[in-house]
Every structure is written in structure tokens, then in C-alpha cells.
Amino acid sequence: MDAADSGAGTALTEGSTGARLPPGDFGVVLATLRARRGWSVRELSRRANVSEGQICNLESGLRNPTSTVAAAFDAAFGAEGELVALSGAGRRRAAWAGSVVEAGPMVAGYERVLGELKDIGRSTGPGFVTSSMKTITRILTDAAPRAVGEQRAEIWLLASRFAEYTGWMAQEAGNPAEALRWTNLAVRWGAHGGDETMAAYALVRKAFIAQHRGDTCAAIRFADQAAGHPAANSVIRAHAARRAAQGHASRGDASACWDALQRFKSHAAEVTGDRAPHWGPRIENGGHRLLEASCMLSLRHFERAADLFAAEHRSAVPADSNSQARFAVRQATSLAGASHLDEACQIIETTLPVLKRIDSATARAELSRFVAQARTRKADPGQLSLINTSAALATG
Structure with missing residues (x-):
């Protein structure tokens, strides 16, 4: 019995249906449970003996489950009859027509789900959460016009947060056009x-998208626009300074990069101890020393970058798999640039299984930088094989 199997009978064993299953209609719950287990649609199809097409239609809300199909999923997840019970609520969206939606329980429930899906996305990549994000966004945008007053605003704001993260997952999946579409919807x-x-933070997201397509001038321009936006707060200005620093470093402008680093430190200090920011990652994730290390790498100050990564990696890098992998690859690239190819390859060899699992376009871009740098060094046969394996993974 594998780890996923061993948890099948215990993950949903406390409380009533409302407490044990995530909130949402049948499709949302199905997609969220699948994401929790790290199962692909194909894997769930195999375990439940339900076609992949039917699973996709159920998760997207295009079809409602029969009791037989619900029972098959119930057995696959060890849900002890709860999915069968929930299947009767599959058509409740139609009942919204002409009625007023009570926003409180919906917002509270889906806020918890958003946090959970973000945790899953950081550790497994976009493939396991995108379906859930899109389905919940559809439910929220259907419900918002049927709410009144402040409750309507709360639902729209939550839909905006879901759209922003869906855009991020689209970028992680290597689809910048889709990322921009979802970012614009979030605005x-x-x-x-x-x-x-969100209009200010969207400019930060556009800076990051431009950075990853290699357009550093556009990245800097968007970052500067974000910092000067009338709605920008200290959190957004810190994010903007981060993007500006990396953009200037990519252009080789050390002076402008240093100025942006100082702005990042100043704005980040203004939000220390504050409530978690509404948009984007937490500012403390990958603090100013790791940002400086990343900039030193782009400026080709390899020894300095390697020293900073070594000093900060354990204490400052967020614990999620995606961040750990990206910063590990940056450290390896710095070491390769500093002619420490053996140490660099040791890090890459340890990190490759994680990179394969999370399937992140931004992480693959980092791996491409490592390959380009490593190929400028004299490698033994084992190192060359690892570099070639990395190159194959980086190209997807």
C-alpha cells in the first residue's frame, strides 16, 4: 500500500460532511480532494474506474454526478458515503436564480480552500490545482451578482484573489498569455x-511575466509603474522594487540594481509585523539577502552570489518545494559560474527529482540558466550526463 492509499481511509474521518469535506459543489470538492492526494486525472480515473473525460466534466461543473459515479469516487477517497450525500447537491447552482446568496459561509469556506490550494500548488505545481481554481472562480462570479451590499463586494474580492493565483499557475504552466488574461480578470x-x-499589483505580475520572456526593459517599466500607482501600498512597492532590482541586474546595471535593493529593504521594513499582504507572496519569503544573491548571479558576480546563497539558503528560503528548488538551482548556477562545478552538480542531482515533480515553467527557466553556465566549464562524463539530463528537463 502506497502513502496515498494508506491515507485514503483516514483523511475524511472526523465530523459531519461539512467539516470533513472542503466546501463547494461536487465538482469543486472532487478537484480539491484529488489535488490533496496529488493524483492526476488519469490516476483518479484508474482508481475509481470512471473515464477521464467524465472526471473533467464533473470538476468543471459541466455535468452532475450520478449516485453510482459518486459512490465510485467515495470508495477511491475513503469518504465513507460523504461524496454520495454531496452528489444530491450537484444542481444547487440552478437554485440561485432569483434568490439572494448568503456570502458569509461561502467566503469563509473558499478562503480556507484558497489557502489549501496555494499550499498544494507550491509543492506539486499547477497541474493539480488549476481545475479547482477555475471551478471555484466560476462559482464565485456566478454568486456575486446574487449577493447584496458588502457581501457582494466580499465575493468579488475573493474571486479576484482566486483569479490572481490562477494567473500565477498559468505562468507556472508556461502560458504567459493565459496568465495575463487571468491577471486582467483579477483587476x-x-x-x-x-x-x-489589485490594479497596482497586476503591474508587478506583468513585470514578472516580462522578465521571464526576457524583456527586461518592459519588466523595469512595469515595476516602476507599479511603484508609482496611486493604489500601491508598501507591500506592492516592495514587490515592485524586487522586480526592478532583478531587471536592472539582468541588464548589467549594478548601480540601478543597488538602488532598487535599498528601496526593497525600506518598503519591506514598513510592513514588518503587519497583517499578511492581500496580494502576492509574503514579503519575508526570500528576504533581501536572497534577493541580493539573485541579483549578484544576474550581474555575474558568481562568488558573491554563491556565498550569499550558502549563508541564506537554510534560514531564508520558504519551505515549499517550488521555492526550495528554484533557489537551489540558482545556488548551483552561482557555483558553476565560480568554477565549482562538482558542488553545483551535487545540488542539481538532489534537486532534479523535485523539479520533475512540480513541473514549473519558472523553475525550468532557472534550470536553463544552470545548463548554459555549466556548459562553459570542463565537465567529466558523469557531470556532462547530469547537465544533459538537466537540459532535457529544462526544455520540457
């Missing part, structure tokens, strides 16, 4: 909820 829905800060 629109944030405005429906009375929050203009």
Missing part, C-alpha cells in the same frame, strides 16, 4: 469589490 473583479490595489 476587474477587484474593482467590482471596491479594491483598486
Whole structure:
């Protein structure tokens, strides 16, 4: 019995249906449970003996489950009849027509789900959470017009947060056009909820997208626009300074990069101890020393970058698999640039299994940088084989 099998009968064993299953209609619950287990659609199809197409239709809300199909999923997840019970609620969206939606339970429940899906996405990549994100976003945007007053605004704001993270997952999947589409939806829905800060943060996201397509001038321009946006707060300005610093470093402008690093430190200090920011990752994730290390790498100050990564990696890098992998590859690239190819390859050999699992476009871009740098060094046959394996993974 594998780890996923061993948890099948215990993951849903406390409380009533509402306490044991994540909130949402049948499709949302199915997608979220699948994401929790790290199962692909194909894997769930095999375990439940339900076709992949039917699973996709159920998760997207295009079809409602029969009791027989619900029972098959119930057995696969060890849900002890709860999915069968939930299947009767599969058509409740139609009942919203002409009625007023009570936002409180919906917002509270889906806020918890958003946090959970973000944790899953950071550790497993976009493939396991995107379906859930899109389905919940559809439910929220259907419900918002049927709420009133402040409750309507709360639903739109939550839909905006889901859209922003869906855009991030699209970028992680290597689809920048889709990432921009979802980011623009997040801006629109944030405005429906009375929050203009998303419009400022969206410029940060556009800077990051431009950075990863190699357009450093656009990245810096978007970062500067974000910092100067009327709705920008200290958190957004810190994010903008981070993007500006990395953009200037990529262009080889050490002076402008240093100025941006100082702005990042100043804005980050203003939000220390504050409530978690509404948009984007926590500012303390990968603090200013790791940002400096990343900039030194882009500036080709390899020894300095390697020293900073070595000093900060254990204490400053967030614990999720995606961040750990990306910063490990940056450290390896710095070591390769500093002619420490043996140490670099040791890090890459340890990190490759994680990179294969999370399937992140941004992590693959980091791996491409390592390959390019490593190939400038004299490698023994074992190192050359590892570099070639890395190159194959980096190209997807």
C-alpha cells in the first residue's frame, strides 16, 4: 500500500460532511480532494474506474454526478458515503436564480480552500490545482451578482484573489498569455469589490511575466509603474522594487540594481509585523539577502552570489518545494559560474527529482540558466550526463 492509499481511509474521518469535506459543489470538492492526494486525472480515473473525460466534466461543473459515479469516487477517497450525500447537491447552482446568496459561509469556506490550494500548488505545481481554481472562480462570479451590499463586494474580492493565483499557475504552466488574461480578470473583479490595489499589483505580475520572456526593459517599466500607482501600498512597492532590482541586474546595471535593493529593504521594513499582504507572496519569503544573491548571479558576480546563497539558503528560503528548488538551482548556477562545478552538480542531482515533480515553467527557466553556465566549464562524463539530463528537463 502506497502513502496515498494508506491515507485514503483516514483523511475524511472526523465530523459531519461539512467539516470533513472542503466546501463547494461536487465538482469543486472532487478537484480539491484529488489535488490533496496529488493524483492526476488519469490516476483518479484508474482508481475509481470512471473515464477521464467524465472526471473533467464533473470538476468543471459541466455535468452532475450520478449516485453510482459518486459512490465510485467515495470508495477511491475513503469518504465513507460523504461524496454520495454531496452528489444530491450537484444542481444547487440552478437554485440561485432569483434568490439572494448568503456570502458569509461561502467566503469563509473558499478562503480556507484558497489557502489549501496555494499550499498544494507550491509543492506539486499547477497541474493539480488549476481545475479547482477555475471551478471555484466560476462559482464565485456566478454568486456575486446574487449577493447584496458588502457581501457582494466580499465575493468579488475573493474571486479576484482566486483569479490572481490562477494567473500565477498559468505562468507556472508556461502560458504567459493565459496568465495575463487571468491577471486582467483579477483587476476587474477587484474593482467590482471596491479594491483598486489589485490594479497596482497586476503591474508587478506583468513585470514578472516580462522578465521571464526576457524583456527586461518592459519588466523595469512595469515595476516602476507599479511603484508609482496611486493604489500601491508598501507591500506592492516592495514587490515592485524586487522586480526592478532583478531587471536592472539582468541588464548589467549594478548601480540601478543597488538602488532598487535599498528601496526593497525600506518598503519591506514598513510592513514588518503587519497583517499578511492581500496580494502576492509574503514579503519575508526570500528576504533581501536572497534577493541580493539573485541579483549578484544576474550581474555575474558568481562568488558573491554563491556565498550569499550558502549563508541564506537554510534560514531564508520558504519551505515549499517550488521555492526550495528554484533557489537551489540558482545556488548551483552561482557555483558553476565560480568554477565549482562538482558542488553545483551535487545540488542539481538532489534537486532534479523535485523539479520533475512540480513541473514549473519558472523553475525550468532557472534550470536553463544552470545548463548554459555549466556548459562553459570542463565537465567529466558523469557531470556532462547530469547537465544533459538537466537540459532535457529544462526544455520540457
